[in-house]
Amino acid sequence: xxxxxxxxxxxxxxxxxxxxxxxxxxxxxxxxxxxxxxxxxxxxxxxxxxxxxxxxxxxxxxxxxxxxxxxxxxxxxxxxxxxxxxx
Amino acid sequence: xxxxxxxxxxxxxxxxxxxxxxxxxxxxxxxxxxxxxxxxxxxxxxxxxxxxxxxxxxxxxxxxxxxxxxxxxxxxxxxxxxxxxxxxxxxxxxxxxxxxxxxxxxxxxxxxxxxxxxxxxxxxxxxxxxxxxxxxxxxxxxxxxxxxxxxxxxxxxxxxxxxxxxxxxxxxxxxxxxxxxxxxxxxxxxxxxxxxxxxxxxxxxxxxxxxxxxxxxxxxxxxxxxxxxxxxxxxxxxxxxxxxxxxxxxxxxx
Numbered sequence: 001x002x003x004x005x006x007x008x009x010x011x012x013x014x015x016x017x018x019x020x021x022x023x024x025x026x027x028x029x030x031x032x033x034x035x036x037x038x039x040x041x042x043x044x045x046x047x048x049x050x051x052x053x054x055x056x057x058x059x060x061x062x063x064x065x066x067x068x069x070x071x072x073x074x075x076x077x078x079x080x081x082x083x084x085x086x087x
Numbered sequence: 088x089x090x091x092x093x094x095x096x097x098x099x100x101x102x103x104x105x106x107x108x109x110x111x112x113x114x115x116x117x118x119x120x121x122x123x124x125x126x127x128x129x130x131x132x133x134x135x136x137x138x139x140x141x142x143x144x145x146x147x148x149x150x151x152x153x154x155x156x157x158x159x160x161x162x163x164x165x166x167x168x169x170x171x172x173x174x175x176x177x178x179x180x181x182x183x184x185x186x187x188x189x190x191x192x193x194x195x196x197x198x199x200x201x202x203x204x205x206x207x208x209x210x211x212x213x214x215x216x217x218x219x220x221x222x223x224x225x226x227x228x229x230x231x232x233x234x235x236x237x238x239x240x241x242x243x244x245x246x247x248x249x250x251x252x253x254x255x256x257x258x259x260x261x262x263x264x265x266x267x268x269x270x271x272x273x274x275x276x277x278x279x280x281x282x283x284x285x286x287x288x289x290x291x292x293x294x295x296x297x298x299x300x301x302x303x304x305x306x307x308x309x310x311x312x313x314x315x316x317x318x319x320x321x322x323x324x325x326x327x328x329x330x331x332x333x334x335x336x337x338x339x340x341x
Binding site for chain 2: 053054058062066070072073
């Protein structure tokens with residue numbers, strides 16, 4: 001169990017770093033979705049399945065969806081020309 | 088402000104914030120140690136008192152049901168806020184999205200995605216209903232199940248066109264689901280008052296722990312929250328989708 005917990009902590013740390021290091025907002029939304037899934041697994045490993053389910057639905061589905069739709073809106077208005085760059 | 092000065096300001100602020108963080112972390116209970124009495128007490132009494140095998144649901148929808156009502160209305164207010172903001176721009180005429188490159192057509196949805204979407208739609212909706220209906224028995228509940236139900240609408244969108252989604256989601260029905268879900272929570276609360284008890288008190292027969300009809304008002308509240316969340320999420324997504332489709336004011340030259 002200790003090994004599993006340590007592994008999931010490392011995954012969460014790697015995932016969070018990956019989200020920060022991804023500079024393109026569109027790519028970042030997808031990476032954040034994976035990170036939400038990893039967080040859900042962490043909650044499951046620490047025996048909080050209720051929170052894990054909420055985390056997966058919000059972090060892996062709802063939040064990236066809102067980001068992608070907002071990006072599409074920005075791009076439709078002509079504000080996102082040249083892929084943004086994340087700056 | 089010169090870059091060097093900015094760096095010094097940042098380093099000073101980071102040092103203070105980092106110090107506070109370390110100070111706060113040293114005061115936390117050790118890993119895996121639970122100091123508070125409430126969780127232990129609830130684990131002892133919740134199943135016996137409320138006949139709900141999911142103690143989390145017993146806490147969120149019964150012991151602190153008023154808190155959860157507030158949370159539900161936060162979501163409700165957020166969805167209504169987004170809808171009001173986006174609908175205020177409906178004086179814009181519908182136009183197909185601007186073609187940046189007229190020779191490059193947007194590729195249609197591939198058959199593989201369509202088949203996968205069709206195959207997923209039924210299980211997703213069924214799973215959402217299951218999660219809503221079993222919130223008092225197993226992990227899950229109205230909130231999680233509602234989002235799962237809303238992803239059903241997303242699967243329709245992904246495997247078809249937005250026009251298809253418009254057909255399968257009559258706006259009036261979605262609005263009705265959201266508002267009746269929000270109102271339903273209060274209605275269940277008023278049930279307590281009608282029975283001569285407190286607001287949101289669990290006055291219905293509790294039944295046997297583990298049975299589908301058990302735990303009194305908790306499943307009813309779950310259904311209300313599920314309706315509210317599913318309706319709200321679909322409304323939110325479709326408002327955003329309409330925006331990406333449409334969006335130029337009359338006379339505006341692009």
